[in-house]
Every structure is written in C-alpha cells, then in structure tokens.
Amino acid sequence: MKNFKRVPVPTLTSLSDYPLGSSCKSFHITDQNSGWRVFMPVIHLDQCVSCYRCYLVCPEGAIHQNEDQKFEIDYDYCKGCGICANECKIKAISMVKEEK
Amino acid sequence: MSRNAFLNGDEAVAYGVKRSRPNVVAAYPITPQTITVEKISSFVQNGELDCEYMHVESEHSAMACSIGASSVGARTFTATSSQGLLYMAECLPYASGARLPIVMMNANRALATPWNIYGDQMDVMFLLNSGWVQIFVEDAQEALDMTIQSFKIAEHESVMAPVMINLDGFVLTHTYEKVNIPSQEAVDQFLPTFLGAHHMMNDEMPMSMCISAGNQHNMEFKIKQHRDLLRALEIIETIDSEFESQFGRGYGGALEGYKHEDAEVILVTTGSVTGTARVVVDRLRAEGKRVGLVKLRVVRPFPVEKLMELVKNAKTIGIVDKNISFGYEGTLYTNVNSAFVQSGIKKETYNFIGGIGGRDITKDDIHEMYENLQLASAGEQIDAVTYYNVRCTL
Numbered sequence: 001m002k003n004f005k006r007v008p009v010p011t012l013t014s015l016s017d018y019p020l021g022s023s024c025k026s027f028h029i030t031d032q033n034s035g036w037r038v039f040m041p042v043i044h045l046d047q048c049v050s051c052y053r054c055y056l057v058c059p060e061g062a063i064h065q066n067e068d069q070k071f072e073i074d075y076d077y078c079k080g081c082g083i084c085a086n087e088c089k090i091k092a093i094s095m096v097k098e099e100k
Numbered sequence: 101m102s103r104n105a106f107l108n109g110d111e112a113v114a115y116g117v118k119r120s121r122p123n124v125v126a127a128y129p130i131t132p133q134t135i136t137v138e139k140i141s142s143f144v145q146n147g148e149l150d151c152e153y154m155h156v157e158s159e160h161s162a163m164a165c166s167i168g169a170s171s172v173g174a175r176t177f178t179a180t181s182s183q184g185l186l187y188m189a190e191c192l193p194y195a196s197g198a199r200l201p202i203v204m205m206n207a208n209r210a211l212a213t214p215w216n217i218y219g220d221q222m223d224v225m226f227l228l229n230s231g232w233v234q235i236f237v238e239d240a241q242e243a244l245d246m247t248i249q250s251f252k253i254a255e256h257e258s259v260m261a262p263v264m265i266n267l268d269g270f271v272l273t274h275t276y277e278k279v280n281i282p283s284q285e286a287v288d289q290f291l292p293t294f295l296g297a298h299h300m301m302n303d304e305m306p307m308s309m310c311i312s313a314g315n316q317h318n319m320e321f322k323i324k325q326h327r328d329l330l331r332a333l334e335i336i337e338t339i340d341s342e343f344e345s346q347f348g349r350g351y352g353g354a355l356e357g358y359k360h361e362d363a364e365v366i367l368v369t370t371g372s373v374t375g376t377a378r379v380v381v382d383r384l385r386a387e388g389k390r391v392g393l394v395k396l397r398v399v400r401p402f403p404v405e406k407l408m409e410l411v412k413n414a415k416t417i418g419i420v421d422k423n424i425s426f427g428y429e430g431t432l433y434t435n436v437n438s439a440f441v442q443s444g445i446k447k448e449t450y451n452f453i454g455g456i457g458g459r460d461i462t463k464d465d466i467h468e469m470y471e472n473l474q475l476a477s478a479g480e481q482i483d484a485v486t487y488y489n490v491r492c493t494l
Contacts, residue, residue: 020199022197022198023198024307025308
C-alpha cells in the first residue's frame with residue numbers, strides 16, 4: 001500500500017485553467033464530500049491491529065496507512081457511511097457525533 | 101490507387117472506416133446499420149483491417165467500450181441506429197464530456213411506438229444536446245468521405261469531441277451507387293496515426309476517469325465544452341477544404357448552397373432528401389422559377405453565420421424536417437428560426453414535415469413545397485407547419 005500524494009488543486013481563474021475533459025490526476029479538482037457526514041469514524045490506534053479491513057471496505061478510499069504504519073482517515077473525503085466501523089472485527093473504530 | 105466500387109451507404113461507411121485504420125471497433129448490430137458492422141467484422145476476420153473488434157451485448161456496452169478504448173488514445177469507431185442509439189444515450193455525454201474523439205455512424209430510423217424499422221430523423225434529434233458533432237450526409241460517397249473526415253475533425257486538438265455521422269435509413273444505407281474508394285496511402289497522408297492527447301491515459305500516467313464536479317466547478321466544465329464545440333465549425337470547414345484539395349471532392353463545410361445566390365425562395369434540407377430536391381430545383385429553374393437549396397450538413401455545432409450568408413438574398417425559407425418535436429414543431433425549424441433571431445435578420449420561414457416512419461418525400465412533394473413558398477413569398481397566407489404526403493385529412 002502506497003501513501004497517496006495529493007496533486008495541488010490548481011487556481012482556476014479562467015476556462016483555460018480547467019482540464020480538457022473530465023479525466024485528470026486524482027484529487028486534481030474534486031469536490032470534498034465531508035459535508036455529508038453526521039457521524040465521524042474514529043480509529044482507536046491502541047486497539048487497531050492493522051488488519052487492513054477498513055482500508056479495503058472504505059467505498060471512498062478515504063482510509064490509508066501513514067508513514068509510521070498507523071491507519072488514518074482522510075476527513076475531507078470520508079462521507080461518514082460507517083462501513084469501516086461496522087466491518088471492524090475488534091470494534092477499534094467508533095462512530096462519533098460530529099459537532100459542526 | 102483509388103478505385104471505384106458499387107456500394108450502398110452502409111458499405112461505403114465500412115470502407116471509410118477501413119481506410120481510417122481504427123484501433124478498436126465495438127458495435128452491436130441493428131437494422132438498418134447491420135451491413136456496416138458485418139462488413140467491418142469481415143475486414144477484421146480476413147486480415148484486411150488490423151483492429152480489435154469487440155462483439156458486445158448491447159449498444160450501451162458498445163459506447164462504454166468505445167469510451168474505455170478512446171480514453172487510452174485508441175482510434176475508435178462504433179455504429180448504431182434508432183432504439184440502439186437511445187439505449188446508448190446514457191453514455192453519449194460521457195464521451196463528449198470526457199472529450200473523447202469517438203466516431204459513430206447512426207443510421208437514421210424511426211422510433212417506437214408504433215414499431216418501425218424505416219428511415220426518419222426522429223432518433224438523432226433526441227441527441228442534439230449530447231455534445232456530439234452531428235453531421236448529415238446526402239449519398240454513399242459523402243458517407244465514405246465524411247467517415248474519414250470525421251476522425252480528423254474529432255481528433256483535432258481544438259475540437260476533441262465525438263462525431264456522429266447520420267445516414268438516412270434504407271434510402272441511403274441500403275441503396276447502391278458508384279463510390280470512389282481512395283487509396284490507403286492517400287488516406288494515411290490525410291489522416292495520420294492518432295498519437296493520443298494529454299487528457300488520455302497510459303501506463304505511465306494513470307488518471308481518475310470521468311471525475312465528479314459539483315456545483316463549485318461543473319458549470320465551467322460545461323461552458324468550456326460548449327465553447328470548444330462552437331469553435332469546431334471553423335475546423336470542419338478547414339478539414340473539408342483540405343480533403344477537397346487532396347481528393348477532389350468537397351462538400352462546402354457545414355452547409356452547401358445549390359442555386360441559392362439569386363433564389364427568391366430557398367428550401368433547407370438535411371441528408372438524402374437533398375438529392376431529390378436538387379432535381380426539383382433544376383426542373384423549376386428550367387421553368388424560370390428563382391428557387392434554391394441549402395443543404396444543412398452540420399447541425400451541431402450549428403452554423404448560424406454561414407446559413408445567414410447563404411440565404412441572405414432569399415425572401416422566404418422552407419425547412420424540411422423528417423422529425424416532429426412532439427408538442428411543438430420540426431426540430432430543425434426551431435434551430436433555423438433561432439439562427440435568424442440571433443442574427444437580427446427577419447425572414448418568412450415555413451416548416452415542411454415529411455418522411456416520418458419511412459414515408460417517401462417525393463419530387464412532387466418538394467415541388468409543392470416550392471410552390472407554397474412562392475405563394476407565401478407573393479403575400480399569400482400559408483400555415484407555418486405543414487405535413488407532406490399524408491394519407492388522410494388532418
């Protein structure tokens with residue numbers, strides 16, 4: 001598993017700054033979907049055994065392993081579906097009501 | 101060497117495709133397009149054409165495969181008709197939005213229901229808003245030539261849009277004529293190998309395909325696509341002139357006028373009915389009537405300025421529609437009227453609807469259209485929308 005590297009979002013001041021077509025490098029110009037979230041998943045790193053299950057089931061690809069091997073959630077793209085918490089066999093992820 | 105052959109419209113397209121050397125053809129057969137895809141698959145089978153031919157399970161899959169192939173820079177062709185076109189409709193804006201230069205032949209055919217396999221132009225009118233360049237051809241030679249030109253138009257760096265070539269079902273797809281097939285060397289020179297473009301993927305440059313863009317950015321993507329399609333008009337003209345200088349056959353770009361310069365009344369036509377109308381124009385000209393014809397070859401992008409230029413001396417214009425936009429009028433009539441409004445030019449325009457469900461539009465029908473235009477031109481009141489060759493009183 002590789003850490004993803006985000007391509008910086010370009011400054012879009014004229015139409016020529018927009019990409020031709022709708023295929024581009026990941027995260028180039030996508031909208032964040034964190035606004036959909038009511039409950040946020042929180043990984044309890046003291047319990048986590050790095051089984052990769054949450055990484056595999058996350059429909060948004062918003063869970064990744066950082067450089068010190070700890071699992072991390074990208075809260076800009078996590079939409080709060082709760083699949084990771086539901087699938088975690090050892091209940092190391094809990095869904096927490098988010099204050100906005 | 102180029103050679104002459106006796107071909108129908110479908111076969112002419114297949115030869116145009118063969119000469120254009122596509123990398124991928126994904127298609128599903130449907131009447132009256134079937135001959136085209138059968139012919140191409142036999143070219144592949146007998147080794148005359150080196151291309152990946154994908155037998156797919158539906159038109160939706162045909163377009164989905166075409167999108168996948170084109171997104172990695174493959175020159176891609178598909179063909180469909182009628183219900184098949186509508187079945188693949190969901191994928192069409194993906195192709196145009198992703199700016200993929202796919203070329204597709206559409207055999208214009210009636211839509212159900214009542215079920216009908218014969219020719220009219222109801223099918224394509226649904227898809228005028230799909231972001232595809234829409235070309236209408238008059239005969240088999242033009243079908244072959246425009247197939248080759250279409251790849252060049254689609255792949256041009258300032259167009260990068262898919263192109264649909266429309267052939268009237270049966271009248272054009274299944275009737276034979278002498279067609280000149282240009283040599284492979286000549287076509288290779290006109291249409292070099294497609295090398296892909298920066299927005300296409302390869303192993304070294306993976307991409308997210310068909311991304312989301314919500315209310316923050318979506319409108320700008322769409323305006324960019326729209327502006328580029330409008331600018332394609334100029335490229336279409338240039339490529340047609342290039343083709344003419346190399347092969348000796350040109351089609352006037354987006355529009356072709358016939359005896360229009362001093363015409364008092366002009367009929368605007370698309371597709372095969374233009375050939376019938378030319379005969380009627382000649383006949384009426386011999387009687388001293390000042391009648392002319394404008395063949396609308398490209399409906400998207402819509403050639404407003406050039407249309408205005410061709411009809412500027414006429415008093416009255418008739419628009420032939422082989423479709424009905426239910427609850428309003430013929431679709432081309434709406435489009436032509438809007439061109440007059442945009443240009444601030446006032447002309448009397450009339451809509452002649454005919455040929456629905458494969459009904460003939462005869463020379464007599466066209467003769468009557470011209471007579472009615474002349475009556476209107478002389479100040480007589482005629483209906484804005486009339487139907488031709490109808491079996492019963494309306």
